[in-house]
Amino acid sequence: MAVIEVEHVRKEFTVRRGGVLGQRATLRAVDDVSFDIAPGTIVGYIGPNGAGKSTTVKMLTGILVPTSGRIRVAGLEPTRQRIPLARRIGVMFGQRVQLWWDLPLIESFDLLRYIYRVPAERYEANLRAFREILELDPFLRTPVRQLSLGQRIRGELTAAMLHDPEILFLDEPTIGLDVIAKQRVREFLVSANRERGLTVMLTTHDLADIERLSSRILIIDHGRIVYDGDVEALKERYGTERILVVDLVEPAPPLEVEGGRVIRVDGPRQWIAFERARTSAAQLTAEVASKAALRDLAIDEPDIEDVVRRIYGDARPAMGPTERSSTA
Amino acid sequence: MLAALRLDLEYAKRGYRRYAAYPAATIAGVFVNAVFGFLRAYVLLALFAQRDNIGGYDGATAVTYAWLTQALIMTVFIWGWRELALRIRTGDIATDLVRPAHPLRAGLAFDLGRALYHTIYRGIPPFLIGALVFRLTLPASPLVWLAFVISVVLAVTVSFAIRWLYNASAFWLLDDRGVTIIVGMAMSLFSGFMIPVPFFPEWLARVAAATPFPSIIQIPVDIFIGRVVGTEVLIALATQLAWAAALLLAARGAFALGVRRLVVQGG
Amino acid sequence: MADLLDALRLYVRLVRARLRAQLQYRTSFVLDVIGTFLISFLDFIAILIIFANVPQLGSWSASEVALLYGIATLAFALTDLVVGHLDGFPQTIRDGTFDLVLVRPRSTLFQVMTADFQIRRLGRISQAIVVLAYAIATLRIDWTIERAVVLVGAVVAGTAIFISIWVAVICIAFWTVEGREAANAFTYGGVTLAEYPIEIYDRWLRRFLAYVVPVAFVAYFPALFILGKPDPLGFPTWISFTSPAVAAAVAFVALGVWGWAVRHYQSAGG
Numbered sequence: 001m002a003v004i005e006v007e008h009v010r011k012e013f014t015v016r017r018g019g020v021l022g023q024r025a026t027l028r029a030v031d032d033v034s035f036d037i038a039p040g041t042i043v044g045y046i047g048p049n050g051a052g053k054s055t056t057v058k059m060l061t062g063i064l065v066p067t068s069g070r071i072r073v074a075g076l077e078p079t080r081q082r083i084p085l086a087r088r089i090g091v092m093f094g095q096r097v098q099l100w101w102d103l104p105l106i107e108s109f110d111l112l113r114y115i116y117r118v119p120a121e122r123y124e125a126n127l128r129a130f131r132e133i134l135e136l137d138p139f140l141r142t143p144v145r146q147l148s149l150g151q152r153i154r155g156e157l158t159a160a161m162l163h164d165p166e167i168l169f170l171d172e173p174t175i176g177l178d179v180i181a182k183q184r185v186r187e188f189l190v191s192a193n194r195e196r197g198l199t200v201m202l203t204t205h206d207l208a209d210i211e212r213l214s215s216r217i218l219i220i221d222h223g224r225i226v227y228d229g230d231v232e233a234l235k236e237r238y239g240t241e242r243i244l245v246v247d248l249v250e251p252a253p254p255l256e257v258e259g260g261r262v263i264r265v266d267g268p269r270q271w272i273a274f275e276r277a278r279t280s281a282a283q284l285t286a287e288v289a290s291k292a293a294l295r296d297l298a299i300d301e302p303d304i305e306d307v308v309r310r311i312y313g314d315a316r317p318a319m320g321p322t323e324r325s326s327t328a
Numbered sequence: 329m330l331a332a333l334r335l336d337l338e339y340a341k342r343g344y345r346r347y348a349a350y351p352a353a354t355i356a357g358v359f360v361n362a363v364f365g366f367l368r369a370y371v372l373l374a375l376f377a378q379r380d381n382i383g384g385y386d387g388a389t390a391v392t393y394a395w396l397t398q399a400l401i402m403t404v405f406i407w408g409w410r411e412l413a414l415r416i417r418t419g420d421i422a423t424d425l426v427r428p429a430h431p432l433r434a435g436l437a438f439d440l441g442r443a444l445y446h447t448i449y450r451g452i453p454p455f456l457i458g459a460l461v462f463r464l465t466l467p468a469s470p471l472v473w474l475a476f477v478i479s480v481v482l483a484v485t486v487s488f489a490i491r492w493l494y495n496a497s498a499f500w501l502l503d504d505r506g507v508t509i510i511v512g513m514a515m516s517l518f519s520g521f522m523i524p525v526p527f528f529p530e531w532l533a534r535v536a537a538a539t540p541f542p543s544i545i546q547i548p549v550d551i552f553i554g555r556v557v558g559t560e561v562l563i564a565l566a567t568q569l570a571w572a573a574a575l576l577l578a579a580r581g582a583f584a585l586g587v588r589r590l591v592v593q594g595g
Numbered sequence: 596m597a598d599l600l601d602a603l604r605l606y607v608r609l610v611r612a613r614l615r616a617q618l619q620y621r622t623s624f625v626l627d628v629i630g631t632f633l634i635s636f637l638d639f640i641a642i643l644i645i646f647a648n649v650p651q652l653g654s655w656s657a658s659e660v661a662l663l664y665g666i667a668t669l670a671f672a673l674t675d676l677v678v679g680h681l682d683g684f685p686q687t688i689r690d691g692t693f694d695l696v697l698v699r700p701r702s703t704l705f706q707v708m709t710a711d712f713q714i715r716r717l718g719r720i721s722q723a724i725v726v727l728a729y730a731i732a733t734l735r736i737d738w739t740i741e742r743a744v745v746l747v748g749a750v751v752a753g754t755a756i757f758i759s760i761w762v763a764v765i766c767i768a769f770w771t772v773e774g775r776e777a778a779n780a781f782t783y784g785g786v787t788l789a790e791y792p793i794e795i796y797d798r799w800l801r802r803f804l805a806y807v808v809p810v811a812f813v814a815y816f817p818a819l820f821i822l823g824k825p826d827p828l829g830f831p832t833w834i835s836f837t838s839p840a841v842a843a844a845v846a847f848v849a850l851g852v853w854g855w856a857v858r859h860y861q862s863a864g865g
Contacts, residue, residue, distance in 0.1 A: 086700035356777035363784040374795035
């Protein structure tokens with residue numbers, strides 16, 4: 001019995017182009033989307049900006065009404081049964097604060113307990129567990145507005161989980177966090193999934209989150225699902241091209257190396273694309289080193305935009321370094 | 329010299345455009361102005377049902393006052409201007425200091441551009457609405473119109489200098505809410521916005537006259553409705569000019585002191 | 596009924612939590628209250644200046660107008676205490692925070708109405724009480740039980756009327772956040788219009804304030820009965836007792852408008 005059922009869902013918006021008296025146009029944000037999610041799954045829901053991710057999540061959580069189609073979350077119809085559904089789901093929108101700004105963290109938790117009507121023992125037990133796992137004690141009595149981003153995110157996660165939801169919807173939960181904080185969040189989600197059978201729907205741009213957490217991936221672009229399957233298959237099929245960025249001692253013409261293809265040259269720096277399956281970074285580096293004096297190197301991993309672009313059959317590989325490049 | 333004026337014009341254009349970008353807000357504002365225009369007009373008419381003349385006003389000029397004050401309110405921007413204070417708090421003021429024009433001059437140019445937009449779109453509509461329902465008195469001669477326009481420009485300048493001054497308190501005070509509120513109150517009352525200053529009891533009117541606030545609303549309105557005529561107009565304009573000059577000087581001084589404090593203390 | 600009690604208990608909790616947080620900064624809080632107390636006199640100063648020039652406004656004397664002013668501003672000050680933060684509500688639509696309200700298992704209106712509570716608004720309440728006390732002291736009212744009840748009822752019903760008006764007009768934010776200032780015409784405009792006897796307004800406005808945005812029922816009609824004044828406009832005497840019924844009707848309308856506005860939001864998006 002799927003815990004999330006989405007059948008042929010469409011969402012259209014009427015927008016006015018060009019100010020108050022402009023022309024009306026229909027924007028199809030979500031276009032015939034269908035998928036089922038089994039309980040206990042951690043789903044990564046990804047796609048470029050404007051693809052329809054947040055619109056889908058809003059329809060699943062009762063914020064928006066679909067134009068057509070059928071949605072059932074935990075067996076309930078989100079907008080029509082908004083309040084019963086709200087009791088069974090948890091939501092965390094990374095950039096929007098759901099805690100009370102001017103109150104100490106613990107008081108936010110207390111208020112949520114009454115809003116969600118959590119029985120006293122459950123509340124105490126959950127609070128104790130989260131305090132330990134997420135190390136909340138040092139700032140439990142601090143007003144939310146004085147918390148650092150990492151502390152606030154931990155507080156928000158707790159707030160989303162205090163009422164034992166069956167499904168957790170996360171939107172960009174790790175954005176802006178440092179490496180250690182991200183790790184903590186991931187561990188928390190993994191253990192909650194394992195111990196409580198929590199279903200998680202994770203919307204994110206962070207490929208690492210996806211790789212480390214999801215057992216299933218949904219990719220949406222221009223309102224349509226373009227991929228629905230598991231992580232491994234996705235990597236194998238599409239995320240195979242990586243880029244080796246080499247800094248040579250002297251500028252040189254594009255290197256000819258086995259398994260690699262130079263896609264860009266800038267002075268002594270060259271970007272060499274290679275297929276994961278055909279060769280490894282180590283082999284390629286050795287090849288390059290045998291052809292020219294090497295000063296430094298870095299590896300660019302494909303990001304989600306690249307993957308999605310490839311899924312669409314766009315033959316152009318990523319031009320230039322992505323944000324994750326390292327050296328010089 | 330010419331280049332500096334050109335720059336002023338650029339800032340003025342920006343000020344205009346900044347507020348022109350929100351038509352819905354302007355329409356909403358006109359609506360609010362209209363409601364208060366009706367309110368004040370009726371209250372004043374009730375006053376003049378009892379007396380023919382109060383402080384040089386009669387029924388017709390009083391109603392004109394009611395609508396003209398509503399029309400001018402956004403142009404002179406009595407309430408809610410916190411641009412400078414915000415920039416001081418966020419530290420953005422630092423970037424302003426390295427720009428070619430002095431922030432006060434740039435700010436004034438910007439504000440005059442804004443005032444033009446508000447005169448056209450927040451000033452004329454409510455006045456027209458009032459004119460449709462009530463009989464409003466208009467200036468008879470083009471000279472009066474000219475004096476009125478000059479007066480409004482001076483009023484905006486005086487208002488700007490005052491706003492600048494109390495915003496500058498942000499250089500020293502952590503919470504400038506108190507200052508903003510007190511000044512706002514004084515402005516509302518002594519500018520003649522709520523009730524014409526000529527209606528005030530003698531002692532209160534003297535207090536008002538000692539402040540720059542009547543230059544913001546009362547003087548332009550009095551010129552428009554013809555309560556001051558002939559040489560009195562020149563005196564009124566001179567008063568505004570004097571206040572404008574004095575306050576701009578004070579604003580510039582306060583700003584310099586504030587910047588020095590900022591630089592010394594570290595922003 | 597149990598739901599209502601539960602909601603009330605939750606509201607009390609929210610208020611307590613806020614009070615704790617706000618009273619922490621004792622001096623700042625006291626200064627705030629004093630400040631708000633003083634500013635709210637501004638409106639009344641205008642009325643005093645008016646009466647320094649004429650003895651009556653319509654058929655109302657200075658003290659009688661002070662009674663109107665006192666009732667209206669007390670009702671509004673209480674409203675401001677409870678839902679004054681609604682002025683900031685449009686911003687939550689713009690930044691998407693309202694979505695979080697939809698995801699919680701409580702009525703959206705309840706959540707939005709209880710979203711804040713600023714104890715410093717006591718300043719405004721005190722000012723209104725001072726003016727009301729002044730009015731009662733200087734008027735020679737022929738007090739009866741009915742008159743006292745009507746006075747209290749006016750404040751209570753008046754508060755309910757203002758709250759409903761505020762809720763209904765702030766819904767404009769669901770269509771245009773940019774145009775949210777229009778709501779002020781009804782809230783701040785409404786209370787100012789209620790401070791004066793409606794007989795000084797033209798017919799169309801009197802009708803509007805009686806039948807459409809019924810702020811005339813906040814102070815004017817109840818005051819007629821309290822003062823034993825015959826209504827120069829010819830409304831029947833029993834109208835002074837109808838404020839609670841009018842409040843209920845306006846509340847009903849406001850609830851409807853809110854529900855419709857939220858449904859629109861769920862259809863049209865932010």
